[in-house]
Amino acid sequence: MDTQEHLRISKVGKIFKTSSGQYEALRDVDLAIEKGEFVSIIGHSGCGKSTLLNLVAGLEPLSYGAISLDGQIIKGPGPDRAVVFQNHSLLPWLTVYENVRLAVDKIFTGTRADGQRHDWVMANLELVNMEHAAHKRPAEISGGMKQRVGIARALSMEPKVLLMDEPFGALDALTRGHLQDSVMEIHARLGNTVIMITHDVDEAALLSDRIIMMSNGPAAGIGQISRVNVPRPRHRVELVEDPDYLSARAAVLRFLHEHRSEVAA
Template identity: 50%
Template sequence: MTKFLEIQGLRKSYPTPDGKEVSTVFEHANFSIEKGEFVCVIGHSGCGKSTILNILAGLDEASDGLVLMDGKEITGPSLERGVIFQNYSLLPWKTTLDNIIFAVRARWPSWDKSKVEAHSKRYLELVGLSHALDRKPAQLSGGMRQRVSIARAFATQPQLLLMDEPFGALDALTRGVIQEELIKIWEESKQTVFMITHDVDEAILLSDRILLMSNGPKAQIAESVKVSIPRPRTRTDIIHDENYYKIRNHLVDFLVNRSKGLSGSVCDVKPDHQPLTVDLAAS
């Protein structure tokens, strides 16, 4: 794998209501993601996780710093970056299949109708929705809508897929099923993924690495934890891996006990700060 996404000195600040001071959400964010890597980021609300994702998507601008994808600076939205939000974002007047076709046509306008349709159906099949091609979003459950959203994002084959708590609104059982669908489709596509989650177990199941953010204001990406559990993974099998509880306990300890003390508001964060790399399999 090669270094694909580079984030250098990223900072996001907002003026206070009186306009006299600046409130810094996060600062000195430096990290990289390799091609084909699945990376999750975890942190308490208000630390700037979604803001970082929106900057990577080109939907927001950083106050300082640089984001490079494949050596080129990200300056705005692009079809090379796909986003999956928590609220599905489907077109309510279009069928399941037409929602995918709409995105695929935008991505490859030169493709003929039959190629677009075959490509779209293939990705719906990967998320188990071949039986629901003609249904509209209102006729689908929340879990099915999110499967359509996932299929649409993967079908456009973006170089970078950004996911903002895509399963946060789903019940635990549905979330588990869709996590397995996501693993299956990611293992086939090997696309690069950056995902926000609040679920420690979800992060361990899905990711190659987990970035831990300290509390805001002046949050920082404090640690990069390697998930040393072989793939393929399932929810029932990973709990038996010798590294599972080492990783889980480390993540919970960070979130409960250490994230506040590492905040830039209470400690001196250097501009060239690099997150601590943690490989618990080696400990």
């Protein structure tokens, strides 16, 4: 992995104006993410995980601080940061191919010929094993397949950072496991930088290089960071007795348990 600092979150805060006054969701979040790193963000509900992801995506303005990507300050959404949401957000009247082609045309019209754009769409569908369903519409495929298309659409933009907001949260356990394995394979092949929000401790430990544990809101911040010192490629069956995997998993469980009483209060 390239150890070059890639994404820099510098003393970031986010304050929302509400009917009952100001609500400070995040306070002084400071984090550096390396190029090619897979980072998971985990914490109890209301700790600002999705807010932080939206700030990196440029979907929400910062209240203070700065976020930069390769030295350039992020001031809004851009194709260098693609988002995969829990809801796949596919357009139901378009085919699988057309949903991905829409993103490709948006980014590459003017720089790639029509045939090149077609080949690029198919290459990304093949990457997520969905080329066979290219001409089906979202209503004709399963939830897991829809998420694969959503991932293909995001990757087709050639983003520097892939942002994933609980992408497998609405899926059954078997489908979720298959997609986790697919994401690991894609990350290994592309070496892309990934930030993923999850509530699943096992998922975080399986996929991540580092796990960022958020303290509880309001004024949430980074409570603890755990590095997963497990070599890749990883195979879930082999990890059951791996001491480094178990140590990373235990650190997250301990942190969440220690902060559980704060949520109840």
